[in-house]
Amino acid sequence: MNLAFDIVLGLALLLTALGVFSSKDLFRAVVMFIAFGLLLALVWVRLDAPDLALAEAAIGAGLTGVLMIDAVAHLSANTLQNDQRDDQYDHSPKRPLWLPVISCVGLFVLLLGAIRFRPEASVSLPDMVRDNIAESGVEHPITAVLLNFRSYDTLLEIAVLLVAVVVAMALKPAAEDRVHQPPPAHDPILHGLTARLLPAMLLVGMYVLWAGSYMPGGAFQGGAILAAALVFLQLAGFAVDRYAASLLRLGLALGFLVFLTVAVSVMIGGRPFLTYPEGFAGQLIFFIEAMLTLSIGLILFSLFSQNPPHSGAVGHQGANHDQ
Amino acid sequence: MIEAHTAWYLASFVLLLTLIAGLLRIWHGPNPADRMLAAQLFGTTGVGILLTLAQAMQMPALNDVALVLALLATIAMVAFVKRMSPQQGPTKSQPEDQP
Amino acid sequence: MRYLVPLLLSTLVWWILTEAAQAWVVGVPVILVSTWVAVRLQDTDSGSAPTHRLNWFAVPRFALFFLWQSLQAGLDVAKRTLKPVPDINPGTLYYYTSIPHGTARYFFGAIVGLFPGTLCTEFSEDTDQLVLHVLDTDVDIALDCRRLEREIERLFKLPAADQQGRPA
Amino acid sequence: MIYVQILLVSLGCLFFIVGTLGLLRFDDAYSRIHAITKADNLGLGLLVLGILPSALSVPQGLKLILIWVLVLAASATASYLIAHYIKQHQLSKLPHGARPDTTADGQDAEPDPTNERGPQ
Known part of the structure; x- marks a missing residue:
């Protein structure tokens, strides 16, 4: 039974991927991608990776969908202004088909070969993790790997996210360039739900962060939920970005700085970079993770909020009560 | 008497099939609201699949995944309602929407 | 008092989430922050509209009523869907509600979508008129809606409106 | 107990099927919302009820119920939001299968004579 489930799930994943690529209607592709994210989360579940499933559920079903819908709204507003030139793009002359086909087949053969002729692993990493987990300060192997055994990975990931948001902020038009638009219509039911x-x-979000020490969960997943909460708040018409702008910058640097400070300050005690003193590892990891959660949440949120609002929003109905 | 976990797999399999059938509505539309509605269906069905899989695989952590999905499934819908305006949408070009 | 209910609810939810794992070192700050956020958001909640307080003793009764009605709603949809030709006769109903402006009415507007055959499509801040979409115009949906209104009045400790509003 | 569980879970799955069928078969956007919200929420409720006896502890069972309540709140709001959106932008046209005397689009319909209660 579970084999049938896996096969159908895999096929459905391919089907949605195909749907994303073959759809000429951008919005349809976006909704297909949301479905793809959900199926991908299920695939991670079936691959025994609930951590990734959690991250995918938070990012894929929540945030990516929002960012893409927003992007499509921007794009369609622009194409309308540009006199619907998109017809030309849609029916562009046929590109040669053999190039992608050959590269796909080649990649497939290479992958098969890689699986068939893979070398024997000299050390068994799962066994190493299992042997050393008592020293790591946490009980969940994934968190132990991410924040203790290979913590520079996480450090660099945060750096990458920081760079991404700096770029997003650089793309933002200056405040005076922005078209002043009326705030979106007040919707009491949405307001109440939010x-x-x-x-x-x-x-x-905080529970998922806490859970990271014992079971699937962690800073990234918790941060994604936090970001989703902020996005929700802004979409529902609460004025978040107005007074949060200064806090945002602080929060953006916070996770990175704390991580770096802890990592460097242990060097003063004569330890190598990014190793934790015994006995404190658990608490330190949790502290770092809490800061990371805040930081990741704010970074992901600002990827959304730094978008310039566009004038095509649905906002011609009802009075604005909360302004 | 089939084993308990097989029964749970069966349930999640049925739910997965309904989810795949929902893809048809995403594909055919006809308008963005219909597509978004189908995505909403995916959220609820996904929660159902995760809950049954949690039983089938004896993995209580999946309940947390279901919880997160339940919390966040509406966000895409809210973003759609607030940000998307159908008059401007590329869906105006109807011909390619036909099956 | 304003802080009590959010505090209790947050504590309960945290307890459920951690599955009674005694994680109070992390839990207490989180619960306090979430309580503060809840109160803060409720302050900005309704703008000019009055906030109605929930009558917690009426919740079980409403929950039972809701469960029964959602069963009816599901069966109703199933009955209509499984016919060879889908048996629906959709239409619009302009419904005048007796529930006063404020939280209770928002609640009505949202939850009516889970009751048999009704769906709120338009919600006016100024008048008492709601626009409902109904699945079958042949059924007297307004009767069910009034029953729901009675239950919501109980839930929110509102004065009953039967004596003035009930039609002949 | 196991038979009750099997019954509840099967019924839950059945309602999920009904919801999807409604989504695919109804030819009016509003009616599809009806099908999805009502059938799927009931389906999930029955599913949760069927899983409850297998829950390992009381808080775990409560967590399942919490998930259901969250889904209920979310989809009640979502159904209103999308219905309002369809109405605002008049996306629902008169469906092909509808009887000519009914209007699926409230925009140009007469106020229905079935409103008993006048403005107060």
Whole structure:
């Protein structure tokens, strides 16, 4: 039964991927991609990787969808202004088909070969992790690897996210260039839901962070939920970005700085870079993770909020109560 | 009497099939709201699949994944309603929407 | 008092989430922050509209009513879907509600979508009129809606409106 | 107990199937929302009810119920939002299969005579 499940799941994943690529309607491709994200989360579940499933559920089903919908809204607003030239793009002359086909087949053969002739691993990494997990300060192997055994990976990931958001902020038009647009219509039902759902989101985000020490969860997943909560808040018409702008910059640097400070300050005690003193590892990891969660949440949120708002938003109905 | 976990797999398999059938609505539309509605269906069905898989695979952590999915499944919908305006959408070009 | 209910709810949710793992070192700060956020958001909640307080003792009754009605709703949809030709007769209903402006009415507008055959499509801040989409115009949906209104009045400790509003 | 569980889970799956069928078969955007929200939420509720006896502890069972309540709140709001969106932008046309005397689009319909209660 589970084999049938896996086969159908894999086929469905391919089907949605095909749908994303073959759809000429951008919005359809975006919704297909949301479906793809959900199926991918299920695939991670079936591959025994609930950590990734959690991250994919938070990022794929929540944030990526929002970012893409926003992008499509921007794009369609622009193409309308440009007199619908997109017809030319859609029916562009046929590109040669053999190039992608050959490269795909080649890649497939290479992958097969890589699987067939893979070398014997000289050390068994899972065994090493299992043997050393007692020293890592946490009980969940994934968190132990990410924040203790190979913590420079996580450090660099944060750096990458930071760079991404700096680029996003650089692309943002200056404040005076932006078209002043009326705030979106006030929707009491959405407003009410947000006011009640947000504390729950906060709790769940922090729970996922806490859970990272013992079971699937962690800073990245918690941060994604935090970011989603902030996005929700902004979409529902609460004025988040207005007074949060300065806090945002602080939060953006926070995770990185704390990580770096802890990593360097242990060197003062004569230890190598990024090793934790015995006995404190658990607490230190949790502290770093908490800061990372905040930082990741703010970074992901600002990827959304730094978008210039466009004038095509649905906003011609009702009075604006919360302004 | 089939084994318990097989029964749970069966349930999640049925749910997966309904989810795949929902892809048809995403593909055919006809308008963005219909597609978004199908995505909403995916959220609820995905929660169902995760809950049954949690039983089938004896992995309680999947309940947390389901919880996160339940919390966040609406966000895409809210973004759509707030940001997307159908008058401007590329969906105006109807011909290619036909099956 | 304003802090009590959010505090209790946050604590309960944290307890459920951690599955009673005694994670209070992390939990207490998180619960306090979430309580503060909840109260803060409720302040900005409704703007000019009044906030109605929930009557917690009426919740079980409403939950039962809701469960029964959502069962009805699901069966209703199933009955219509499984016919060889989908048996629907959709239409629009302009419904005048007796529930006062504020939280209770927002609640009505949202939850009516989970009750048999009704769906709120338009919600006016100024008048008492709601636009409902109904699955079958042949069914007297307004009767069910009024029953829901009675239950919501109980849930929110509102004065009952039967004596003035009930039609002949 | 196991038979009750099997029954509940099967019924839950059945309602998920019904929801998807409704999504595919109804030819009016509003009606599809009806099908999805009502059938799927009931389906998930029955599923959760069927899983509950297998829960390892009380908080775990409560967590399942919490998930259901969250889905309910989310989809009740989402159904209103999308219905409002369809109405605002008049995306629902008169469906082909509908009877001529009904209007699926409230925009140009007369106020229905079935409203008993006048403005107060």
